[in-house]
Amino acid sequence: MNTLIRNGEIVDDGWQWIDAGEADLSVRLAAGGRFVLPLAAWLVHRASLDPACAGVWLGPDDEPESVLPWLADIPLIAIRFPVFTDGRGYSLARLLRTRHGYTGELRAVGDVLRDQLYFLQGCGFDAFQLRADQCPEEALAAFQDYSWAPLSGR
Amino acid sequence: MYLYNQTDQRLVDDRVVQFRDQMTRFLDGRLDEDSFRPLRLQNGLYVQRHAPMLRVAIPYGTLASHQLRKLADIARRHDRGYGHFTTRSNIQYNWVRLEEAPDILAELATVQMHAIQTSGNCIRNITTDQFAGVAADELFDPRPYCEIVRQWSTLAPEFLFLPRKFKIAISGGAEDRAAVRFHDIGASARVAADGRIGFEIFVGGGLGRTPMVGKTLKGFLPREELLNYFEAILRVYNRYGRRDNKYKARIKILVKDLGLEGFAKEVEDEWAWSRGGPATLTEQSFVDMEAFFARADYAPAAADDPGYRQALQGSRAFARWVERNVAPHRADGYAIVTLSLKKTGAPPGDATAEQMDGVADLAERFSAGEIRVSHEQNLVLPHVARKDLPALWEGARALGLATPNIGLLTDLVCCPGGDFCSLANARSIPVAAAIQQRFDNLDYQFDLGPLELNMSGCVNACGHHHIGHIGILGVDKNNEEWYQVTIGGREGAAAALGKVIGPSFAAGQIPGVIERLLEVYLAARHEGEIFIDAVERIGLEPFKARVYGGAA
Ligand code: HEM
Ligand code: SF4
Numbered sequence: 001m002n003t004l005i006r007n008g009e010i011v012d013d014g015w016q017w018i019d020a021g022e023a024d025l026s027v028r029l030a031a032g033g034r035f036v037l038p039l040a041a042w043l044v045h046r047a048s049l050d051p052a053c054a055g056v057w058l059g060p061d062d063e064p065e066s067v068l069p070w071l072a073d074i075p076l077i078a079i080r081f082p083v084f085t086d087g088r089g090y091s092l093a094r095l096l097r098t099r100h101g102y103t104g105e106l107r108a109v110g111d112v113l114r115d116q117l118y119f120l121q122g123c124g125f126d127a128f129q130l131r132a133d134q135c136p137e138e139a140l141a142a143f144q145d146y147s148w149a150p151l152s153g154r
Numbered sequence: 155m156y157l158y159n160q161t162d163q164r165l166v167d168d169r170v171v172q173f174r175d176q177m178t179r180f181l182d183g184r185l186d187e188d189s190f191r192p193l194r195l196q197n198g199l200y201v202q203r204h205a206p207m208l209r210v211a212i213p214y215g216t217l218a219s220h221q222l223r224k225l226a227d228i229a230r231r232h233d234r235g236y237g238h239f240t241t242r243s244n245i246q247y248n249w250v251r252l253e254e255a256p257d258i259l260a261e262l263a264t265v266q267m268h269a270i271q272t273s274g275n276c277i278r279n280i281t282t283d284q285f286a287g288v289a290a291d292e293l294f295d296p297r298p299y300c301e302i303v304r305q306w307s308t309l310a311p312e313f314l315f316l317p318r319k320f321k322i323a324i325s326g327g328a329e330d331r332a333a334v335r336f337h338d339i340g341a342s343a344r345v346a347a348d349g350r351i352g353f354e355i356f357v358g359g360g361l362g363r364t365p366m367v368g369k370t371l372k373g374f375l376p377r378e379e380l381l382n383y384f385e386a387i388l389r390v391y392n393r394y395g396r397r398d399n400k401y402k403a404r405i406k407i408l409v410k411d412l413g414l415e416g417f418a419k420e421v422e423d424e425w426a427w428s429r430g431g432p433a434t435l436t437e438q439s440f441v442d443m444e445a446f447f448a449r450a451d452y453a454p455a456a457a458d459d460p461g462y463r464q465a466l467q468g469s470r471a472f473a474r475w476v477e478r479n480v481a482p483h484r485a486d487g488y489a490i491v492t493l494s495l496k497k498t499g500a501p502p503g504d505a506t507a508e509q510m511d512g513v514a515d516l517a518e519r520f521s522a523g524e525i526r527v528s529h530e531q532n533l534v535l536p537h538v539a540r541k542d543l544p545a546l547w548e549g550a551r552a553l554g555l556a557t558p559n560i561g562l563l564t565d566l567v568c569c570p571g572g573d574f575c576s577l578a579n580a581r582s583i584p585v586a587a588a589i590q591q592r593f594d595n596l597d598y599q600f601d602l603g604p605l606e607l608n609m610s611g612c613v614n615a616c617g618h619h620h621i622g623h624i625g626i627l628g629v630d631k632n633n634e635e636w637y638q639v640t641i642g643g644r645e646g647a648a649a650a651l652g653k654v655i656g657p658s659f660a661a662g663q664i665p666g667v668i669e670r671l672l673e674v675y676l677a678a679r680h681e682g683e684i685f686i687d688a689v690e691r692i693g694l695e696p697f698k699a700r701v702y703g704g705a706a
Contacts, residue, residue, distance in 0.1 A: 087392055
C-alpha cells in the first residue's frame with residue numbers, strides 16, 4: 001500500500017484495502033490482519049471480525065447512517081473520492097464528526113490531491129491516502145496553506 | 155463599510171501565496187491542466203475566447219473609493235484600460251495574462267479584495283440590493299447578514315466542490331431589488347408580528363437553461379438560525395444534487411425532483427440537530443456587525459435646498475437626470491444617485507480606468523467614499539446630500555456617466571457575449587449598441603417609461619434575459635447568429651419568466667422588432683400603464699401579430 005499521511009506525518013499504512021466485489025473475501029479475511037472493507041462487505045462480515053481490525057470504507061453514494069449503531073467501536077472509516085471534484089465526501093465527513101460524534105480515524109482515499117488537503121482536514125479528516133502521483137513530502141506543506149480557521153466546519 | 159480583521163486579511167494573503175504556488179507548479183508542468191482548472195477557477199480565472207479573464211469579487215456590491223482606484227489601476231496595468239461590471243455585481247477583466255494573475259490577486263489583497271468565490275462550483279459571491287442600508291423603503295439593512303454569510307461561505311471547506319455553482323442573494327425586504335427569487339437561495343427581510351427579525355427563504359430559483367422562480371422554503375427564519383439553516387440546505391444539496399449531468403446539477407433540479415415538500419423535509423431533518431447549536435448566531439454578533447454599517451455621520455441637510463431647486467428649474471437636462479437617476483434616501487436631505495454605465499456606444503457595464511478613478515473621486519467628494527455596483531450593471535453613490543446634486547451631476551457628465559436613462563430602454567443589461575465569451579452562440583454587445591442607437595432619443599424613452607431589456611449571448615442567461623420585460627437570447631442556427639425575443643419577464647414580488655414571441659431574428663432585424671413591440675404598447679397603454687403591465691393585460695397575441703404580420 002502507498003504511504004499515508006496521518007495527523008500530519010508520513011507513516012506506513014498497516015491496513016489492507018478490500019475493493020468492492022472482491023472474490024474469495026472470506027479466504028482473505030481468514031488469513032488475518034487489519035482490513036478496510038467496503039460498506040456492504042463490512043455489514044456482512046463485521047460480526048465475525050475483531051472490531052479493532054475491521055475498518056469500513058464509504059463511497060460518495062453510501063449512507064453513513066448504516067454504520068451508526070457501531071460507530072463508537074469502528075477504528076477507521078475511509079471515504080473514497082472517485083474524482084476530487086466530487087465533494088460529497090466532505091459532507092459525509094462533517095456528518096460523521098459533528099452530527100454523529102465519530103472519533104476514530106477518518107481517512108480520505110482515492111483522487112486525493114495536495115491542494116485539497118487543507119479543506120479535507122477542515123471537515124474532520126485526519127488521514128490522507130494521496131493519489132499515486134502526489135508527492136507526500138511536498139503535500140505536507142498543504143496543512144500550512146492557511147493560518148486561518150474557517151468559520152464553518154466548527 | 156465592513157473592514158477586514160486580521161483573520162480576513164490573513165486569509166486573502168495566504169490565498170495569494172497558495173495560488174502563486176499553484177501557478178508556478180502549473181507553469182513548470184508539475185500540475186496538469188485538469189488539476190489546475192478547478193484551482194484557477196476557485197480564483198476567478200477563466201480562459202476565454204481571446205485571453206484569460208479574471209473575475210474579481212465585490213461582496214454585496216460595495217466598494218470604497220480606494221478599492222475602486224485599485225480596480226482602475228489593475229485595468230490600466232494588467233488589462234486594456236477598462237473593466238466590465240456584471241449582473242452579479244462583480245468586475246471582469248477580459249485581457250489579463252495568465253501568469254500575472256497571482257500579482258493581480260496580491261494587488262487586490264492590499265485593498266481587502268480577492269477573486270475567491272467568483273467561479274467554480276462553490277458558494278459564489280453574495281449579492282444584495284444596491285440600495286441596501288439607504289433605501290427609504292427597506293425593513294432593515296441586509297448588509298450585516300450579507301457579511302456574516304460572506305465570512306461563513308468564504309472557502310467553507312465542506313462546500314468547495316458542490317454539484318454546481320451556488321448563488322445566494324439577500325435583500326432588505328419591501329421592494330426586491332436583488333432578484334432573490336432567481337437565486338439558489340434567496341433571503342428576503344421579514345419582521346414577525348412579535349418584532350423578531352428574520353428572513354423569508356426562497357430556494358431553487360435561477361435562470362440559465364432551465365429557468366425557475368424560487369419557491370418559499372421557509373416563511374420566517376429567525377436571524378440567529380441563518381447559518382445553521384443555510385448549512386442544512388447546502389449539505390442536503392451537496393449530498394443529493396445530481397453530479398452526472400451538469401445541466402441538471404443546480405439545486406433547482408433537486409428541489410424539482412424531490413418536490414418542495416420532500417426537499418424541505420430533508421432540510422428540516424438536517425437543521426433539527428444543528429438548530430441552536432454552535433453555529434447559532436448571537437445577539438452580540440449582530441450588534442458587532444451592524445456597527446460596521448451604521449452611519450451616524452450624516453451632516454444634517456436641509457430637505458429643500460435653494461440651489462438644488464434652482465438647478466431643477468433652470469436646467470431640463472439636470473431635471474431629467476434627477477427624475478431617472480436619483481432615488482429617495484432614508485435620511486432627510488439625502489439622495490441615492492445611479493451613475494449610468496449605459497451611454498450609447500459604450501458596451502453596457504463597461505467602465506474605463508479613467509471613469510473608475512473619476513467615480514472614486516466623486517464618491518469621496520459627495521458620497522462618504524462609498525460606491526455600489528448594481529445588478530443592472532451601473533454604479534451607485536449611496537450617500538449624496540441633495541444640495542450637492544448639481545455639482546455631482548456636472549462631475550458625472552464630464553465622465554460620460556450622467557446619461558439620464560436609469561430604468562429606461564437604453565439602460566439595458568447585456569452579457570459580454572460572443573465578443574469575449576467562448577460559450578456564446580451570438581454576440582450581444584453590437585446588438586445592444588444597435589438598440590441604443592435606434593432609441594437614443596430621450597423624449598421617446600421618457601415617453602415610453604420604465605422598461606427593462608435584457609440580453610444574453612447564450613442559454614446560460616448571464617444577461618438575465620428571462621426576466622427582462624423584453625428579453626433577447628442569442629441562438630445558433632447552422633453556425634449563424636440568431637436572436638430569440640421574449641416578452642413578459644419581470645423580477646420583484648410578481649416575478650415571472652418571459653415568453654418567446656416566435657421564430658428568431660437576424661441581428662439587423664432586432665431594433666425594428668423592438669420598435670414594433672413598442673408601437674403595440676404605445677397604442678394599447680392606459681394612462682400611466684408601463685410596458686410590462688400592458689403585456690400582462692393584453693397578452694402576447696397583439697405583439698406577435700404586429701411583429702410577424704400575423705404569419706407566425
Ligand atoms: C465571460 C465568461 C462567462 C462565462 C464562461 C459564464 C458562464 C456561465 C454559465 C455556464 C452559466 C450557467 C450556469 C447554470 O445554468 O448552471 C452562467 C450563469 C450566470 N452568469 Fe455567467 N458566465 C460568464 C460571464 C458572466 C457575466 C459577464 C455575467 C454578468 C453580466 C454573468 C452572470 C451570470 C448570471 C447572473 C448567471 C445566472 C443564471 C442562473 O441563475 O443560472 N456571467 N454563466
Ligand atoms: S450568457 Fe452565454 S454568452 Fe453571455 S456571458 Fe453567459 S455564457 Fe457567455
